[in-house]
Amino acid sequence: MRQKLEAVLSSLEASAVAVSGGVDSMTLAVIANHVLGHDRVTMMHAVSPAVPPEATERVRRFARSEGWDLRILDAGEFADENYVANPVNRCFFCKGNLYGAISKISDRQILSGANTDDLVEYRPGLDAARDHHVRHPYLEAGINKKDVRALAHDLGLDDLAELPASPCLSSRVETMIAIDPETLTAIHAIERLIGAELAPRTVRCRVRKSGIVIELDEQALTAMAPGSQPALANIIASLLPMALVNQSISFAPYRNGSAFIGTSP
Secondary structure (H helix, E strand, O other): OHHHHHHHHHOOOOEEEEOOOOHHHHHHHHHHHHHHOOOOEEEEEEOOOOOOHHHHHHHHHHHHHHOOOEEEEOOOHHHOHHHHOOOOOHHHHHHHHHHHHHHHHOOOEEEOOOOHHHHHOOOHHHHHHHHOOOEOHHHHHOOOHHHHHHHHHHOOOHHHHOOOOOOOHHHHEOOOOOOOHHHHHHHHHHHHHHHHHHOOOOEEEEEEOOEEEEEEOHHHHHHOOOOHHHHHHHHHHOOOOHHHOOOOEEEEEOOOOOOOOOOOO
16 A cells, blocks of 8 residues: 555655645655655645644644655635635635645645545545646545555554544534634634543534534533533633624534535535
C-alpha cells in the first residue's frame, strides 16, 4: 500500500499539498516530503474562522519536526457570498477558493488528501478539485480511510493515526443558515467545553433552524448524570453569540453529516 502511494508521488513533478490539519492530509504531507524532498513539495495550509486553531498549530508543529516547506494562506472563502450563504454544495465554494488561492501563489501540482471512502458520499469539493486539476494520490493508489490510519501508524505517527475525524467548523451549521465567524468561534468553544466536561469520543455542536443541538456518541450521552443537562445547557448558552442566545439547547445522539439538509444541485 505504501509502495503504491510512493510510486504515485515519485511520478510527480514539484507539488503543493493542501494540508488541513487532519489525519488524511497530514499523513500525505509527511510521505510526500519523504518521497519528493523539501525542494520539490510545499505544504499549503489555509487559516480561517472555519479552521480550529489546534489544527493550525498541529500543522505548524509538524512543519518544524518534519522540515516542511510550509506556506500559510487565507483562502478568502468568507469574502465569497456563495460560501457564506451555506448552500448544500458549500464545500464546492470552499475548495474552489482554496485551490484558487494556492494557484495564485504557486504553479506546482496541487495534491489533496481525498481517499476512496470520500467517493461514497456527496463531496462537492471533489468537483472543485477537478476544475482546478487537483490530483488525489490516495485515490490513485486505492487507499481508504482505514489505510491512511495504518500508514500513519507505520510512520510512527500514532497520535496522528488516532486523531478523531473533525471536519471544518462550518459543517456544524445547517445548510441555508448563513456562515458567520462569530458563530463558528462559539461552536468551537462549546465543543471544547463539552470535551473537557464529558470526554466524549465524538461531539458536534449543531446550529439548526430549530435550535442548538449537542450531538454526542451514545456512550457519552448515556453516561451523563441524570439532571445534568439543564446546568450544562446554561453554560453553553453563556458561550453563544447574541444572534443565538434565544435558541433552545438540546442533546442528541451523534449522526454523521446531520447538518446537511437538502439535495445536491
